[in-house]
Amino acid sequence: MGQEEDLSFDYDDEKAIEYIKNYLPQELKEKFSDDELHYFLDLISEYYFESGDLEQEPDEDGFIDIDLGLVVDYIIKEAKKDEMGEFEPDDILFVVQGEMEYENFLDGEEE
16 A cells, blocks of 8 residues: 555545456456445455554555455454355455555556
8 A cells, every 4th residue: 555644535435346346357256246345445444444554654665564464354254243244365355456456546646
């Protein structure tokens, strides 16, 4: 994730979902509903704020280190707890990576 202390002002959930859908491998494109993707985006944001990851000091390039495996684990645990279903870690990892790529895309637009 880039230099932002919080989610970008231009962040749009609908655009993020479309971006993620385009990012997903073909076999996953139809696997998740828009509602599930909205839910995952909420959990990703929740994880970033609760984990304190966004409060790290950025490196010299302006980036902070986020362990995507921990984000995936958090989503899987919360989805099970919320009775949203059980998801494969590899599938959720693609969603998390797609969301991160969307944020990188937004960062690139701002420059």
